[in-house]
Structure formats: C-alpha cells, structure tokens
Amino acid sequence: MTSPWSRSTTWTDGELSIAGVPVSTLAARFGTPSYVLDVDDLRSRCRDVVTAAHRAGEQHGIETAVYYASKAFSSTAVLRWAHAEGLRVDVASLGELATALRAEVPGAAIGLHGNNKSEEEIDLALQHGVGRIVIDSIPEIELVAERAAAAGVVAPVMVRVTTGVHAGGHEYIATAHEDQKFGLSLATGAAAEAVEAILQTPQLTLLGLHSHIGSQIFAADGFVESARALFRLRSEIAAASGVLLPELDLGGGFGVAYTPDDDAPDVPALVAELVATVARVAAETGEPAPALSFEPGRSLVGPAMTTLYRVGTVKPVRLEGGGERLYVSVDGGMSDNIRTVLYDATYTAVLASRTADAEAVLSRVVGKHCESGDIVVRDVMLPADIRRGDLLAVPVTGAYGRSLASNYNQLPRPGVVAVGDGEPREIVRRETIDDLLALDVG
Template sequence: MTSPWSRSAAWTDELTIADVPVSVLAERFGTPSYVLDVPDLRTRCRDVVAAAARAGEEHGIATSVYYASKAFSSVAVLRWAYAEGLRVDVASLGELATALRAEVPGAAIGLHGNNKSEAELDLALRNGVGRIVIDSLSEIELVAERARAAGVTAPVMVRVTTGVHAGGHEYIATAHEDQKFGLSLASGAALEAVARILATPELRLLGLHSHIGSQIMVPEGFVEAARSLLRLRSEVFASTGVLLEELDLGGGFGVAYTADDDAPDVPALIAGLVGTVAQVASETGEAAPALSFEPGRSLVGPTVTTLYRVGTVKPVRLDGGGERLYVSVDGGMSDNIRTVLYGATYTAALASRRSEAQPVLSRVVGKHCESGDIVIRDVMLPADIRRGDLLAVPVTGAYGRSLASNYNQMPRPGVVAVGEGDPREIVRRESIEDLLALDLG
C-alpha cells in the first residue's frame, strides 16, 4: 500500500506539511487552499529523470522526460520541473505562455492538442519548440503553412492511436479508436501521416507518439503500445529507408488516492519500459530509438493537499438503516470536480486537532447548489468533527486547480508552496473583485 499523503506531511497535535502547521497556513492564506509540498515535488521530478537516464545509459538509449503541464501549470512549478531536468509538455496557448514565462527554453517544450490554433502554432514556432505532435491529417498542412510563414522547419511527431487503452475511466482512456485524439494505426491513417510528413519539406519527422490513458497502475498497456509503435517504425523503415529517431510512450502513470490503492513505482516502471523497448528493438535488428515519457499526475498529484474549513455538519438517516454524517466544507466541486466527473475516490483527515472520538461513516460535500457536489463519497471521520475544524484532502495536485471553476461565482483557491523558504502563494487566491472585474455590465 502507498500512503496518499505528501512525503513531508506529519502529525503532531495537528497536521504539518514541510514542518508548517496547517492552522498557520489556514490563518495566513485562507481556505480552501491547495498546499504544495515543494521538496516532495522536486524529489519526484529528480527521481524519474534519473531513473530514465540510468536505464537509457544501460541500454544505449537516449531518454527524456516531459512534465505534462495539463496536470497543473504554474510558473513556479514549471521552473522547478525544468530545474530538476524535465522538459515541459503543453497543450494550449496558456500552457505554452506559462512555460515561456517560466523561462523554459523553446527546445525543451513539446506542443500537443487535437485542435491547435494558428496562434498556438505561431508562438511555438517563433520560440523554437522542440516538437509539435501532429494529431490529424489535416493538421499536417496547417503546421507546414505556419512553418513556411515563419521561415522555419517544424520538428513534428505523429500521435498514433494504437488501439491499446488503459486507465480508470472511459473519459481518460485515450488510445481506443472512437475518440478525438491521434491517427489510427489499424485504419492506416498513421502510416499515411508519416508518408505525407516525409514528403513535406517544411516538416522534420522526429518519431511516433502514443498516449494510452490516465491513472494506469500496471505496465502491460505501455509495453503493448511500445510494440505497436516499433512495428510501425519498422514498416516505415522498410518502405522509405527512414529510421525514425524517437518514440514517446506518453504518461498516465497512476497514483494512490487512498491507502487502498496500489500505485506503481513510476521511476522503476519507466526504467523497465526502457529495457523492454531495447529488447524488442534488438529483435528487429534495428537501432533502438530514443525514448521520451510524459508524467504529470504522478509528479504533482501526491504533492498537494487541499485544506478546507468545515461548516455545517449533520447526520442523515440512510434508507437501509444507520446514519451518514454529512460534513460540508467551504469549497467543493469548483475546486475538485474529479469526484463528480470521474467518480474519483479520495480520503480525508481532521487536520487541525487530535480527536479520540469514534470514527463514523461520513460524506464530505461542498457548498454548491448541486446535490452531486461531493468531494468524498465515503470516508471515516471522527464523530466530534465540528464547524471551524480544518479538513485535509491529499493528492489534489493533479487536475484540482487545473479543472477548477467559478461555479456559483466562487473564487478559485490559491496555491501555497511550503518547504522552500517562507510559505508563499505561487498562484494567488481569486477574490470577488477579480470576478466582478471581468463582468462588463
């Protein structure tokens, strides 16, 4: 079992993160707040880069790791990730602008997206991005057109829909045929894309890309996707004489949201995939490709804890007998929509004091005008939990702030960094004035 709490989380009389009591953080920065354990984040980044590099050196394969910034993008986080040896994967104009503001060199940035705009492509090309991942046949000419206008040759990869898909929910399994991403291997679209790109002088084809899903706990899907990409690579070589330089196996490595989840050792998993690709490539008689990976959730997810202030607490009788305690907090689906969107599971703990009260079946809910506004469906909390207590929910770094909204005109929480100097906000909490400033009346 894997602990869901960040590595510097500890309990004394209350929860501390990087030796800072949560009551101090709540008093200083307010609630809800996303609290980022910076040493944990930096260690996870460093470990995954080192594991990939060691395995690559052992097998004679160049490796690179991209931080999938869709999980959570901020200037400080991207600076830390780049400082620890990661490159950065972006999928929108805003994510690209954030990476550039963080002073990540263009050559260390990869641009994704199934519907890239001219503005996104132009900014990427002006800044010399290291790769643009082609997601459709029609995008080939669009990227070539923007490259001609910029007077550059665009480095590109082809996103291949391998038919291998994995993950915790249909919406986050991304390699089956009936979905918006990539070019199908089975239909021949991926091979056609390769041929078109090789015939387009404004484009330089680096290799093949695959992403099979998210919250994946076992390596088998990655291995099968890698085998599919290597077969396509061999087919391209046989027909064109071009041996593609690189394969990207994407990300989607799972994390432990509760103590019941058995999350993979991501550095070890990546190292194992490097070895597998080396072995399969040797069976073809071809030189092994460079390999890249795109973890996001597994790096930032476990490093963030959301702090809430408890409001209304009330027991509700269940239809089959017994009771459930409904614990309302000062946030909800606007700061963590994953429970509603994916049926995601989380745990929680009373964070501001110790309690000897008997644990009781509880449901943590938000303050929005939706009966489905649920943060945690079922969790055991002390029977004496009361208004004013602090409640901590771990593993909210991935897709918490990124998917946050202003539903019910709720300002989005700030992100507070701890463990690297004085605690500070790296993303400012929104205010009512911020919301009203956008309303032109």
C-alpha cells in the same frame, strides 16, 4: 499499499503539518480552501524519474527525455522547478505555452500537444523554436506546414498514434481506443498516411511516433504493448521509405494512490522497465533502438499537493434500510475538485487541526454548491465530533484540482501555497470577488 500523503507531511501534537508548517498556520495566513504544495516532494519526484530514465538509458544505450505534462498543474514556479530537475515541458494550449515561456523554459525543451491547435498557438511555438509539435490529425499537417512556411522555418513534428491499446480508470481518461478525438489510428492506416504525408512535406521534419494510452495506469503491460505497436509501425515505415524514425514517445498516465487502499506503481522503476523493454524489442528486430521520451504529470504533482478546507455545516442523515451518514460540508467543493463527480474519483480526508477521541463514523465530505453531486469524498470515516471551524485535509489534489477548477456559483478559485524549507508562500494568488466582477463588463 501506498501512503496518499506528500513525503514531508507529518503529525505534530495531533495536527497535520506540511513541510514543517502546521495546517492551522497555513489556514490563518492564506485562508481556505487552499491548495498546499510540498515543494521538496514535487522536486524529488521529478528528480527520481529523470534519474531513473537516464540511468536505464545509459545502461541500454538509449537516449531518454522526460516531459512534465503541464495540463496536470501549470504555474511558472512549478515549471521552473520541474525544468531545474531535468524535465522538459509538455503544453497543450496557448496559456500553458505562455506559462512555460514565462517560466524561462527554453523553446527546445517544450513540446506542443492538442487535437485542435490554433494558428496563434502554432505561431508562438514556432517563434520560440519548440522542440516538437505533436501532429494529431491529417488536416493539421497542412496547417503546421503553412505556418512553418510563413515563419520561414522547418517545424519538428511527431505523429500521435492511436495504437488500440488503452488502459487506466474512467472511460474519459482512456485515450488510445479508436472511438475518441485524439490521434491517428494505427488499425485504419491513418497513422501511416500521416507519416507518408509528412515525409513529403519539406516544411516539416518527422522526429518520431507518439502514443498516450490513458491515465491512472498501475501496470506496465499497456505501455509495453503500445511500445511494440509503435515499433512495428516504425519498422514498416523504414521498409517503405528508408527512413528509420529516431524517437518514440510512450506518453504518461502513471497512476497514483488517492487513498491508503491504492497500491500505486513505483514510477521511476516503471520507466526503467520500459526503457529495458524497448531495448529488448530493438535487439529482437535487429534495428537500432530509438530515443525514448515519457510525459508524467499526475504522478509528479498529484501526491505533492493537499487541499485544506474549513468545515461548515455538519448534518447527520438517516439512510434507507437503517444506519446513518454524517454529511460534512466544507467551504469549497466541485469548483476546486471536480474529479469526484466527473470521473467518480475516490479520495480520502482527515480531520487535520486537532485530535479527536470520538468514534469514527461513516461520513461524506460535500461542498457548498447548489448541486446534489457536489461531493469531494464520497465515503470516509471521520470523528463523530467533527464540527464547524475544524480543518479538513484532502491529499493528492495536485493533478487536475486547480487545473479543472471553475467559478461555479461565482466562487473565487483557491490560491496555491508552496511550502519549502518551512517557509510558505503563495505561488498562485487566491481569486477575489473583485477579480470575478472585473471580468463583467456590464
């Protein structure tokens, strides 16, 4: 089992503290709900995976790179910290690209993804010399080539390959099966067709092949099978064209522990294992090993962030067949964490602001939205005396909490508070009602 709490989270006199700051202090200063980021936890996770990849690469003679998948959570401060720890940055929209550029991440250290890239996104990427654009469809080849010609540059590209290998949790986060929007199919020959077209297009230079098999993955098997599939395609391309592609990207999707019952993988060890596997496959084929890249996001920022809520209405509800469940309403909900309703995701929660001697009872943490599906934590044991004004903490909300947040019911989105060296500061400002009304032009 793996602890879901960030590495600097402790209990002091019955109260939860994050990086040395009690949650009552954070709530009083910044309000609730708030996303609280443990900076040392984030940076150490970034550092650990980069170090593991580089050491394994040196051992096996393979060049490695790690990209932070900024779709998990993007802000200028986080991207600066990730890049300072040796990561490059993966972006998938104009906003994510603009954030990376504002964070002063060099263009060469940025990769652009997306299944429906706009001309504006491509142009900005080419203007700043991004290190790679990941081609996601046949029509996109012509589009990127046209924009590159207009800019007077040659665009570095990779081909996203749908390998047929998929892994992870919910259907919507498995991304390598055939019947979905991402990538070019290996089985139907679309990936090979794309490679051939790119090799014949002078405005493009083909760096390699990319695969992403899903999210919340706990074992190496799927990555290994996908790597072998990419390696076979690479060999076929070399035999047909004489071009041995220099790089393979195995994507991300490494799982995290959302509750104490989850047993999350050791991500640095998993990355090192994949580097060793590719080295073995290269030895089997007699071909030079390619450079390798990875794109973790959730496994870096997810466990580093906790959401603080203030408890409001507490209501016992009798269940059919007997028994009772305590409904604990908080001042946020599906607008700040939609993953429970969207993916049937599982979280845990604790009473964070005081000790409680009351027995633990079956509880459900719900939000304040006009939806019966507005559930933050479906089942958790909380003290029977939990009451209005208490602080509730939900861990592992760094990935896709703020990124998927909305203004449903016209709720302002929470701010993001970073805590490092005992000093908290807001790195993403809390929205206000004035912010919401400012967009309404009447």
